[in-house]
Amino acid sequence: MTDITVSEELASRIETRVEHTEFETTDEYAEFxxxxxxxxxERETEQTSESSSSREGVQERLESLGYLEE
Structure with missing residues (x-):
């Protein structure tokens, strides 16, 4: 396990939120x-990457069919 340091303000805000959750500790809540x-x-990055790859594939296909100049 690794320790992470947060500001006092954020720690206080997390402690306040934990009181209204099922989490027993601020560590559990912060990790979640x-x-x-x-x-x-990560999902957004994957989708962006897939979209970019897909777009390139479409462009290459249109070029091979003569619809776009290479």
């Missing part, structure tokens, strides 16, 4: 939130 955010960013 970070995991959710990283997962979302």
């Amino acid at each position: 939130v970070l995991s959710e955010v990283v997962t979302r960013v």
